[in-house]
Amino acid sequence: MGGTPLPDGIKLIDENGKRLDGRRPDELRPLKIEAGALKRANGSAYLEWGNNKVMAAVYGPRECHPRHMQDPTKALVQCHYNMASFSVDDRKRPGPDRRSQEISKITSEALTHVVFTEYFPKTSIDVYIEVLQANAGTRCAGLTAASVALADAGIPMRDLVASCAAGKIDDTVVLDLGKEEDNFGQADIPVGYIPRDDEIVLLQMDGDLTADQFKTGLNMAIEACKKIYDVQRDALKRKYTLPAGKTDEGGGVN
Ligand code: ADP
Numbered sequence: 001m002g003g004t005p006l007p008d009g010i011k012l013i014d015e016n017g018k019r020l021d022g023r024r025p026d027e028l029r030p031l032k033i034e035a036g037a038l039k040r041a042n043g044s045a046y047l048e049w050g051n052n053k054v055m056a057a058v059y060g061p062r063e064c065h066p067r068h069m070q071d072p073t074k075a076l077v078q079c080h081y082n083m084a085s086f087s088v089d090d091r092k093r094p095g096p097d098r099r100s101q102e103i104s105k106i107t108s109e110a111l112t113h114v115v116f117t118e119y120f121p122k123t124s125i126d127v128y129i130e131v132l133q134a135n136a137g138t139r140c141a142g143l144t145a146a147s148v149a150l151a152d153a154g155i156p157m158r159d160l161v162a163s164c165a166a167g168k169i170d171d172t173v174v175l176d177l178g179k180e181e182d183n184f185g186q187a188d189i190p191v192g193y194i195p196r197d198d199e200i201v202l203l204q205m206d207g208d209l210t211a212d213q214f215k216t217g218l219n220m221a222i223e224a225c226k227k228i229y230d231v232q233r234d235a236l237k238r239k240y241t242l243p244a245g246k247t248d249e250g251g252g253v254n
Contacts, residue, residue: 001207006184012169019181021050025174028164028224029137032252033145033235035152043153045235047145048250050178051135056145058153061123075120079107081142083131103139104129110143110163110192110201116156125155136182140164140190143202148232152239158194160232161201162225165190166217168209173216175224189217193225227253 006012013019023029029050037046041057048054064070081103085094107129115125127149129142140163147160167177168187177188187207193200200222209217234251 001182001185001188006180012181012184013172013174019169019174019178021178025172026220026223028176028227028253029178030252031228031231032250033148033231034248034250035148035235035239036248041149041153043149043151043155045145045148045152046250047141047148048252049137049141049144050176051133052131052138052141053133054138054141054145055130055132056142056149057128057130058125058146058149058155059128060125060153061120061155062126064122064124069124070122072121074117075115075123075125077108077112077115077117077125077127079104079111079127079129079146081107081129081131081139083134083138087131087134103142106202106204107139107143107146110161111146111150113199113201114147114157114159114161114194115150116158119156125150136177136179137165137190140192143192144228144232148235151232151236159196160229161192161194162228162232163190163192163202164221164224164228166221166224168207168213168217173209173213173220175220187213187217189214189221191218191221191225193222193229195226195229 031049034046038044043058045056081100085092127146131138143163166189169181169185187209190204192202
């Protein structure tokens with residue numbers, strides 16, 4: 001991020017307005033979600049979004065440990081985002097780092113907005129997000145998968161959170177940055193959105209944008225979240241309407 005020039009004068013957008021992977025500026029990478037991919041978790045979801053592969057698992061509501069963290073009035077939604085060592089080209093050092101702590105925090109905050117935490121005082125709802133393959137946009141992928149996993153666990157929620165980023169490359173506002181676009185682009189705006197209430201529960205910005213570009217990017221991300229929301233709902237509908245013994249093959253966009 002930050003406008004670094006691409007090697008050998010390669011352009012992120014060509015003269016026909018197409019991006020490196022052939023997408024139009026407002027086009028999402030292909031997205032597939034499968035609800036209930038894990039047997040042992042109370043709820044789970046597996047998601048493939050472009051070259052991102054993410055598993056989310058939910059445990060709880062269960063007794064909150066350590067006890068001093070318990071809230072007598074509501075449940076804590078605790079997210080644990082982790083990128084596997086093999087998820088990126090260079091081996092990632094295992095274990096938590098500042099980035100994973102930040103993503104865990106913002107994901108917990110976004111999900112706390114939708115869960116009826118007051119129904120489960122003193123408990124913890126643990127949400128594990130494991131990135132198996134990373135290719136930019138993993139915080140949005142993780143939040144999108146985690147919402148489906150929470151619903152699959154039967155946790156009472158106001159709605160699902162859908163998440164997608166917009167950004168700026170070659171001075172053009174685009175949707176859903178890929179890896180090269182994230183590395184060599186000028187800005188990234190991850191958004192978490194609740195369609196039913198038309199409410200934003202996550203908004204971050206990295207890079208430089210004018211006020212107009214920011215508005216365009218935000219609107220683009222919100223429109224994309226509405227499509228992602230349909231894919232999330234479809235995943236849940238498939239899981240709960242498929243005949244016994246039939247396995248889900250993942251629906252999706254594109
Ligand atoms: P997001 O995945 O939400 O876009 P970042 O903007 O921080 O979050 O990261 C962009 C991308 O950079 C990641 O999706 C991943 O492909 C890559 N990346 C992040 N951390 C590392 C790391 N420690 N080693 C190698 N690649 C990384």
